[in-house]
Amino acid sequence: MRPMMGVAGRTPVAGPLLLQASRPALNASLSALSPVPPETRTTPVRVSVPTGQVRGEWQHESSRFGGEQPDPASGRSIIYYLHGSGYLVCSPRTHRGMVARLTRRAGIGAFSLDYRLGPRYRFPAGGDDTVRGYRWLLEQGFSGDQIIVAGDSAGGHLAQDLLLSNHLDGLPQPRAMVLFSPLYDPTFTLACAQERSGVHDPMIDAAAAARLLRLYTGGARADDPRMRVRLTPDMTLPDTLIQYGGREVMGADARAVHDSLLAAGGRSTIQAWPRQGHVFQMFPRLTPDAREATAAARDFIDRYLC
Numbered sequence: 321m322r323p324m325m326g327v328a329g330r331t332p333v334a335g336p337l338l339l340q341a342s343r344p345a346l347n348a349s350l351s352a353l354s355p356v357p358p359e360t361r362t363t364p365v366r367v368s369v370p371t372g373q374v375r376g377e378w379q380h381e382s383s384r385f386g387g388e389q390p391d392p393a394s395g396r397s398i399i400y401y402l403h404g405s406g407y408l409v410c411s412p413r414t415h416r417g418m419v420a421r422l423t424r425r426a427g428i429g430a431f432s433l434d435y436r437l438g439p440r441y442r443f444p445a446g447g448d449d450t451v452r453g454y455r456w457l458l459e460q461g462f463s464g465d466q467i468i469v470a471g472d473s474a475g476g477h478l479a480q481d482l483l484l485s486n487h488l489d490g491l492p493q494p495r496a497m498v499l500f501s502p503l504y505d506p507t508f509t510l511a512c513a514q515e516r517s518g519v520h521d522p523m524i525d526a527a528a529a530a531r532l533l534r535l536y537t538g539g540a541r542a543d544d545p546r547m548r549v550r551l552t553p554d555m556t557l558p559d560t561l562i563q564y565g566g567r568e569v570m571g572a573d574a575r576a577v578h579d580s581l582l583a584a585g586g587r588s589t590i591q592a593w594p595r596q597g598h599v600f601q602m603f604p605r606l607t608p609d610a611r612e613a614t615a616a617a618r619d620f621i622d623r624y625l626c
Contacts, residue, residue: 353602353603353605353606354414354415354416354417354418354602354603355417355605356416356417356420357417357420357421357424359381360379360380360381360416360420361379361380361381362377362378362379362412362416363377363378363380363389364376364377365377365378365431367456369452369455369456369459371448371452372448372449372452373452374433374449374452374453374456375433375434375435375449376412376431376432376433376434376453377412377413377431377432377434378390378429378430378431379412379416379419379420379423379429379430379431379432380423380429380430381420381423381424381427389429390428390429390431392460392461392462392463392466393461395466395626396428396429396466396625396626397426397428397466397467397468397495397624397625397626398428398429398430398431398457398462398466398467398468399419399422399423399428399429399430399431399467399468399469399470399621400430400431400433400453400454400457400467400468400469400470400494401415401419401422401430401431401432401433401470401471401475402433402435402450402469402470402471402472402474402475402476402478402479403415403432403433403471403472403474403475404471404472404473404474404475404476404500404501404503404599405473405474406473406474406529406532406533406536407437407438407443407446407474407506407533407536407537408437408438408439408532408533408535408536409437411434412432412433412434415432415472415602416432417602418472418601418602418614419432419470421604421614421618422470422498422614422617422618422621425618425622426618426621426622426625428625430470431453431457433449433450433453435449435450435453435478436449437536438535438536438537438538439535439536441536442536442537442538442540443506443536443537443538443540443546443547444481444540444546446474446478446536447478447481447482447485447546450478450479450481450482451481451482451485454467454469454482454486454491454494455491458491458492463492464491464492464493464494464495465492465495465626466495466626467494467495468494468495468496468497468498468621468624468625469482469494469496469497469498469558470497470498470499470500470617470621471498471499471500471502472499472500472501472502472599472601472602473500473501473502473503473570473598473599474503474506475499475502476499476500476501476502476503476504476562476573476574476577477502477503477504477506477549479497479499479502480502480504480549480551480577480580481546481549482494483549483551483555483557483558484545484546484549484550484551484555487554487555487556493555493556493557493558494558495558495624495626496558496559496560496561496620496621496623496624497558497559497560497561498560498561498563498617498620498621499560499561499562499563499574499577500562500563500564500599500601500617501563501564501565501568501570501573501574501598501599502562502564502570502573502574502577503570503573504548504549504572504573504574504576504577504580505547505548505573505576506533506536506537506540506547506548507530507533507537507542507547508526508529508530508533509530509542510570510572510573510576511524511526511529511530511569511570511572511573512526512527512530512569513572514526514569514570514571514572515527515569519567519568519569519571520567521567521568521569521597521598522567522597523568523597523598524568524569524570524597524598526569549580550580551580551581551583551584551586552584553584553585555584555585555586557581557584557585557586557587558586559586559587559588559624560578560581560586560587560588560589561588561589561590561591561616561617561620562574562577562578562588562589562590562591563590563591563592563593563601563613563616563617564590564591564592564593565592565593565595565596565597565598565599565600566592566593566594566595566596567594567595567596567597568596568597568598570598571592574590575590578590589620591613591616593609593613595607595609596609596610596613600613601613601614601617
């Protein structure tokens with residue numbers, strides 16, 4: 321969600337037309353600040369399935385896979401990555417650097433989803449695409465035990481929606497989950513309360529962000545079960561790592577996701593990085609904590625690899 325908040329945080333809120341016009345420049349700036357490691361290869365995916373389209377990209381190291389995308393028959397794990405940015409900006413391209421840094425040491429590949437964004441598409445389009453992408457991976461032959469879901473900001477909200485959908489439809493859950501500054505409440509009520517309590521986020525103006533998020537959520541009810549996802553004890557839930565910055569107004573959201581997992585009987589570890597802001601892990605050139613936090617996330621992922 322960071323690039324959206326860079327616009328909204330301490331400047332006037334952009335309308336739909338201005339947002340769409342500025343999206344390419346915002347995405348390019350973010351890509352420049354999050355460099356992609358050498359030998360990172362990508363393979364675009366755009367396939368039609370009975371319920372719509374699956375779009376995204378396979379990401380892998382050429383030296384590890386010989387230029388080929390990950391193969392389910394290998395039995396090896398993959399990451400299913402869900403990017404953030406308030407359901408309005410960013411793409412797999414902006415997050416290539418972050419995804420590569422998560423996967424390189426383990427030598428695994430990742431499928432990064434290119435889900436539909438607002439304001440052109442409205443809630444729950446992104447969630448529907450996330451569910452469709454996961455089911456497509458299962459149809460390709462990957463088992464739930466081979467899939468580790470990871471995501472940041474709005475991607476964390478998509479991950480919760482995916483868990484609910486899998487439970488309702490009896491599909492296998494992913495083996496593990498890693499969330500960076502996850503969004504819990506798309507109305508941004510929690511974040512606004514956090515701001516009123518005295519948290520001064522260097523990037524996010526909570527009230528402005530709430531207005532921007534409505535470009536995606538539209539008239540969705542706050543109590544819609546896919547807005548604030550309710551996890552329950554009858555669900556099989558993946559072991560989860562959550563990281564967030566101590567200076568961000570979305571810290572309350574991260575803690576709410578953690579509490580929700582624990583209350584439903586899941587296992588969740590939460591890490592707060594006191595001096596950091598929203599999804600700081602994307603910017604290793606700006607803070608050494610980004611490298612340390614990413615290393616901690618990789619250590620967690622390593623424990624669940626096939």
